[in-house]
Structure formats: C-alpha cells, structure tokens
Amino acid sequence: MRPIRQARAMADFGVLHEGINAGGGAEAVGLHTVSALADAGHEVTLYTTGEPDLRTLADDYDLDFPAEVRVRSVRTPAISAVNHAATLARPLGVTDFPLLRTAVFERVVARRYRPDHDRLVCTHGEFQVDGAVEYVHFPYFSADAMRRYDTRFAESLYPAYHRVCRTVKRRESDAETLTLTNSAWTADVLHETLGTDATVVHPPVAVDAFDPPTWTEQESGFVAVGRLHPLKRQDELVEVVAGLRERGIDTHLHLVGSDGSAEYADRLRAQAREFDWLHVEGRVARDRLVSLLERHRYAIHGRRYEHFGIAVAEALAAGCLPFVHASGGQQEVVAGIDALRYEDVPSAVTTTASVLDSSETQASLRDRLDGRAAQYSRDRFERAMREAVESTLR
Incomplete structure (x- = not known):
C-alpha cells in the first residue's frame, strides 16, 4: 500500500x-x-x-x-x-x-x-x-x-x-x-x-421522495413491501389482517414486491382471488410504490431479524405507522415503541387492533415518530x- x-x-x-x-x-x-x-x-x-x-x-x-x-x-x-x-x-x-x-x-x-x-x-x-x-x-x-x-x-x-x-x-x-x-x-x-x-x-433511504397527505385523507389499510418469499412471511401478514377483519375492523392489505419464490407468490395470489381485501401488487414502478405508501395509514413488515429495514423507513417517511416484528434492526426504525412491535400473529392482531381502534393512540404515535425519517x-x-x-x- x-x-x-x-x-x-x-x-x-x-x-x-x-x-x-x-x-x-x-x-x-x-x-x-x-x-x-x-x-x-x-x-x-x-x-x-x-x-x-x-x-x-x-x-x-x-x-x-x-x-x-x-x-x-x-x-x-x-x-x-x-x-x-x-x-x-x-x-x-x-x-x-x-x-x-x-x-x-x-x-x-x-x-x-x-x-x-x-x-x-x-x-x-x-x-x-x-x-x-x-x-x-x-x-x-x-x-x-x-x-x-x-x-x-x-x-x-x-x-x-x-x-x-x-x-x-x-x-x-x-x-x-x-x-x-x-x-x-x-x-x-x-x-x-x-x-x-x-x-x-x-x-x-429516499425519504425526500415522499410527501404524504393529511392523516384524514389516507386509507385505513396496510401496505407490506418486500419480495414475495417465505422469509418475508407475507402469509402471516394476511392472517393478521384477516384477524382484524374478524374483529369488525374494515381494513385491507397491499403486498408489494417481486416474486422471490414462484410457488409462494402463487399461493398468495390464490388467496387474493378469494379475499377482496387482499391485493397482491407484485413488482411495481417506483412512483406506484410511493403512491401506495402515501395513500395508506399503516405499513406492516413480517421479516424476522431484519438487519435494518429500508422498507420500514420508507413507510415512516410516507406518513405510515409501521408495525414490525420484535426482532432485528427494524425495531430501531420505529424507536422501539411497543405499540408498533409484535411477536407472532395473535399478538400482531392485538397490537394493531389497539392502534386502529384509537384515534388518540394514532395521534400520539405520529407525534413520537414525527421527523424521525429524516435521520435516514x-x-x-x-x-x-x-x-x-x-x-x-x-
């Protein structure tokens, strides 16, 4: 040298x-x-x-x-x-x-x-x-x-x-x-x-690409971003949203990402044909991804032991409240807030329901996360x- x-x-x-x-x-x-x-x-x-x-x-x-x-x-x-x-x-x-x-x-x-x-x-x-x-x-x-x-x-x-x-x-x-x-x-x-x-x-993270509308203009639905693969656990996210709907909460789920496993992606698309609240978007253009995140109040991430979680940080920048598995680096993106972390499908249903049912909780969480995306x-x-x-x- x-x-x-x-x-x-x-x-x-x-x-x-x-x-x-x-x-x-x-x-x-x-x-x-x-x-x-x-x-x-x-x-x-x-x-x-x-x-x-x-x-x-x-x-x-x-x-x-x-x-x-x-x-x-x-x-x-x-x-x-x-x-x-x-x-x-x-x-x-x-x-x-x-x-x-x-x-x-x-x-x-x-x-x-x-x-x-x-x-x-x-x-x-x-x-x-x-x-x-x-x-x-x-x-x-x-x-x-x-x-x-x-x-x-x-x-x-x-x-x-x-x-x-x-x-x-x-x-x-x-x-x-x-x-x-x-x-x-x-x-x-x-x-x-x-x-x-x-x-x-x-x-x-391209946080400056997002300009979310006001909370009242956003839909009460979820977006999950990541390749369609068993490691990303989209099947469990479908169970979570199904559980919320069984509780009488009117919500839906968009799955965004390329096919990481053709067999797994096919199973998810078969479920989407069965449930009108499930939308498998697949791989989309960047402007479509930005629009989906900005239009929805919530994001959910299924990967365990994620090393960081760029998709979670983008959801934060888009004005979403992101729910993540209580493991890995993605917890840091949501500041370790318990109300945004879950251990398994039952706890995810309970955690997300408590947030969706309370406008006061939603406002408090948004205040706690305000400006956090800028650090990425x-x-x-x-x-x-x-x-x-x-x-x-x-």
Whole structure:
C-alpha cells in the first residue's frame, strides 16, 4: 500500500461491491458511497463483477456521478468457475453461490489492486483485509450468526458449502480495519459472534421522495413491501389482517414486491382471488410504490431479524405507522415503541387492533415518530460515510 496522505487531502479509493447490478439496499450503500467520495474530490474506482452501466445505475438511484469515476469489471477464471458451478448445481435447487463468488472476488481485488489505492472500501459486507473499510450488512461468513438468525443451515448441503466459503475467506488481522454497519442490532451481532466493534451508519433511504397527505385523507389499510418469499412471511401478514377483519375492523392489505419464490407468490395470489381485501401488487414502478405508501395509514413488515429495514423507513417517511416484528434492526426504525412491535400473529392482531381502534393512540404515535425519517436520508448517509472513510487517512 502506498503512503497515506494527510487527512482531507484528496485521496485515491477503491470501492468493492460484487454484483452492483443487484438493485437492492446493499447496492444503494455501494453507489452512494462512490458518489460521496467522488463528490468530495477523491479519486474513485468501483470494482465489481458483470457489466455495470454507471449511467443506468445513476438513473436508477437518482445519482449524478462525476465523470472521473472509474468502473473496473473483475473477471477471472476462478470467478467464472464459481458461476459455472452454480449453473451445474441448478438441478439440485441451487441457483447461485453468492458467498463463494464474493470471497473469490475479494481475494482477486485485494491481491491485484490494493497497492493502487490509499484505501479499499468494501460496501457489500465483510472484507477482512488489513487497512480497509468494510460496511457489514450482516456477518454472513459467521457460522454462529447464520445458525442464530438465518434458516439456511437447516438445508442439508449448506453447512459444507459455508465451510468452503469461510476457508476461501481466510480472515486477516483486522487491527487497522474500520467496520461500519447498518443498525445497532447488527453491531451487537458482530460483537457477539466475531468480537468486532462496529460504527453504525444507517443505509441511505429516499425519504425526500415522499410527501404524504393529511392523516384524514389516507386509507385505513396496510401496505407490506418486500419480495414475495417465505422469509418475508407475507402469509402471516394476511392472517393478521384477516384477524382484524374478524374483529369488525374494515381494513385491507397491499403486498408489494417481486416474486422471490414462484410457488409462494402463487399461493398468495390464490388467496387474493378469494379475499377482496387482499391485493397482491407484485413488482411495481417506483412512483406506484410511493403512491401506495402515501395513500395508506399503516405499513406492516413480517421479516424476522431484519438487519435494518429500508422498507420500514420508507413507510415512516410516507406518513405510515409501521408495525414490525420484535426482532432485528427494524425495531430501531420505529424507536422501539411497543405499540408498533409484535411477536407472532395473535399478538400482531392485538397490537394493531389497539392502534386502529384509537384515534388518540394514532395521534400520539405520529407525534413520537414525527421527523424521525429524516435521520435516514441519503444526504445524511453520504456525509457520515465520507467522514468515516476519510477518518482512516489520519
């Protein structure tokens, strides 16, 4: 690594994000990090796989990258071999090897390009390379963390696959590594499972895209945002709203998100044909999503152990009262308010009913959450991320 320059002087950063085209919240972290560092005048190279088009990504994420930002698509026989192995494994139900591809990609970039930069900044997760900055969404390479907070270790082949990924990862000494993460909950998981101390920098949320109407103009219904997949537990959300209606509460539910599991999505659509209060919207355009959230008073989130919960923060910005499972980082978005948290379907019915039945409770909750969404803005993320990365140059 070349000599470090003085703090605030222009530096040269390599930003790693394998799969920048994936289109999720993690990719928003990567692209806004590139934007923040480039806008500050630093030299930035984005390392990724595939064929990213920075102009298209800028449009998708409402960003304006300086022309000087460089993109390097990393291709090696090792990465190609991982992709080929995933193709061969599809008959077994395996569609991808993301952890293994990520580990191989990181080794290639660190070995080839680390000397070219003042710092490497990894925004897709654990990097574990001396002198780097890592933004950890969740410690996916920790077997302990995965067993506690994920379901994949229950799959017959996953423990062996995970062991291979950990072997390729080969953690180096992290004495100089700066670890950032998305929530206090994830920071606690990192400390418990890896002994790593992390600084919380909440991910960027497009809170300024929302301009909700007055509460009286909003419908007394729920919106749930997230890919249609068993992990998101939309089937349980349907049970919650059905339970509310059995209590005589006139409400409804919109499910918004792409098909994460075709079989699961088909079951939800079959229920929608049976219940006129259930609307499976599927994947919708951004303006449609914004409109749905702004038009409804309530949002509900079924995912357990969510690492942060961008959909929950967007619902908050849209003027909704969001109900979340009492686990994970999504609790922080609703300020840990008990009236907005639930443990299971029966408690969710009881919790939401107590709010829907009381205009005074609704007003009190809105007052407590007023202005909270602003702390998750994209400007706030870029400023915090830039300051954190630049602090490593001192």
